[in-house]
Amino acid sequence: VFASLVQAPEDPILGVTVAYNKDPSPNKLNLGVGAYRTEEGKPLVLDVVRRAEQLLVNDQSRVKEYLPIVGLADFNKLSAKLIFGADSPAIQANRVATVQCLSGTGSLRVGAEFLARHYHQLTIYIPQPTWGNHPKVFTLAGLSVKTYRYYDPATRGLNFQGLLEDLGAATSGAIVLLHACAHNPTGVDPTLEQWEQIRQLMRSKGLLPFFDSAYQVVALVVWWITGGQIENMLGFASGSLDADAQPVRMFVADGGECLAAQSYAKNMGLYGERVGALSIVCKTADVASKVESQLKLVIRPMYSNPPIHGASIVATILKDSKMYDEWTVELKAMADRIISMRKQLFDALSARGTPGDWSHIIKQIGMFTFTGLNGEQVAFMTKEYHIYMTSDGRISMAGLSSKTVPHLADAIHAAVTR
Numbered sequence: 557v558f559a560s561l562v563q564a565p566e567d568p569i570l571g572v573t574v575a576y577n578k579d580p581s582p583n584k585l586n587l588g589v590g591a592y593r594t595e596e597g598k599p600l601v602l603d604v605v606r607r608a609e610q611l612l613v614n615d616q617s618r619v620k621e622y623l624p625i626v627g628l629a630d631f632n633k634l635s636a637k638l639i640f641g642a643d644s645p646a647i648q649a650n651r652v653a654t655v656q657c658l659s660g661t662g663s664l665r666v667g668a669e670f671l672a673r674h675y676h677q678l679t680i681y682i683p684q685p686t687w688g689n690h691p692k693v694f695t696l697a698g699l700s701v702k703t704y705r706y707y708d709p710a711t712r713g714l715n716f717q718g719l720l721e722d723l724g725a726a727t728s729g730a731i732v733l734l735h736a737c738a739h740n741p742t743g744v745d746p747t748l749e750q751w752e753q754i755r756q757l758m759r760s761k762g763l764l765p766f767f768d769s770a771y772q773v774v775a776l777v778v779w780w781i782t783g784g785q786i787e788n789m790l791g792f793a794s795g796s797l798d799a800d801a802q803p804v805r806m807f808v809a810d811g812g813e814c815l816a817a818q819s820y821a822k823n824m825g826l827y828g829e830r831v832g833a834l835s836i837v838c839k840t841a842d843v844a845s846k847v848e849s850q851l852k853l854v855i856r857p858m859y860s861n862p863p864i865h866g867a868s869i870v871a872t873i874l875k876d877s878k879m880y881d882e883w884t885v886e887l888k889a890m891a892d893r894i895i896s897m898r899k900q901l902f903d904a905l906s907a908r909g910t911p912g913d914w915s916h917i918i919k920q921i922g923m924f925t926f927t928g929l930n931g932e933q934v935a936f937m938t939k940e941y942h943i944y945m946t947s948d949g950r951i952s953m954a955g956l957s958s959k960t961v962p963h964l965a966d967a968i969h970a971a972v973t974r
């Protein structure tokens with residue numbers, strides 16, 4: 557009965573790994589998927605995650621019963637605290653509805669399904685460019701996707717004017733997807749002053765913020781993601797987490813509504829465990845309670861209830877201050893390696909005299925560098941150098957090592973001087 561089906565194309569991001577796996581070359585390099593790798597090119601399980609798992613295994617009182625539809629209560633509380641702050645007025649007033657979902661993607665999808673059913677505006681504006689899965693997640697949930705300008709290829713920075721113009725011209729009440737931190741794929745984020753202008757504009761037009769927080773947790777992680785550049789600004793050096801005036805918290809502080817989808821894939825390395833949370837900040841506790849009841853109606857027919865293991869790991873770590881601290885130390889080690897890769901790649905291109913300005917490699921934020929290489933150059937690098945990346949020229953810095961930097965630099969040099 558399915559004989560008339562056509563073969564669907566591979567996913568533009570995950571398909572990179574499929575192609576990589578098929579390549580027999582010993583020099584092949586996968587810079588496609590944003591997953592952390594060690595200097596030896598191996599996946600990393602954090603020590604603190606291993607310890608949390610050990611504690612869970614040794615606890616004979618633990619059973620395998622179903623979780624409630626909304627997931628693990630502790631996990632939900634701790635996740636909301638992590639993103640909104642322990643002293644968040646919204647949490648204190650009980651006006652946040654949080655549900656455990658299947659990582660970031662599942663949280664976005666549940667949020668989108670909820671909005672499609674219960675919000676008066678079905679248009680969602682997403683940045684141009686954005687993570688490749690965003691348009692599909694929102695369209696299939698029943699929302700209508702439009703874009704706002706975000707990236708300026710000429711400056712390899714933010715097109716702030718274009719962003720303000722497009723959001724200024726957006727249908728009043730529309731939903732706006734915002735990358736909370738470490739924009740994927742560009743690695744370009746607004747400054748806090750620009751965030752404040754975005755907030756004022758959005759609130760004045762009644763635009764509903766939907767934050768995608770796949771890389772952000774707290775100040776420490778912002779600091780990690782930003783390659784340490786705003787360490788002092790955020791007060792990390794003094795041990796203060798209060799100064800992490802992040803965009804999400806700015807939008808919560810003004811008393812208005814917002815949604816936030818959190819993922820623990822990158823910041824705890826729990827990729828395949830699929831751990832995430834969706835929070836909806838409401839005006840009152842009464843509304844939040846109704847929202848949660850409706851979220852349950854969205855979730856129940858999709859997958860009934862979320863898995864228990866990954867959320868238990870996160871809750872174990874977040875509620876124990878010693879383990880929490882260990883987590884941040886391990887994050888710092890990952891950050892240091894990514895920063896070092898940025899420097900090494902930049903130096904390698906400088907040493908080769910590769911034409912063009914490559915300073916964005918050290919300026920951009922997070923796991924990825926948006927190289928500026930075009931589709932043709934990417935195809936050349938894959939064919940001749942067995943280097944795999946998404947066709948928009950995005951490379952995962954976390955997939956590089958000191959050993960592979962020269963190979964990548966050779967390939968980039970050859971691609972741009974061809």
Ligand code: PMP
Nearest residue numbers: 659660661687740768770819821
């Ligand atoms: N949003 C963005 C911007 C992402 O980059 C990712 C992961 N690459 C996700 C959401 C979702 O990831 P996951 O479902 O693995 O948490």
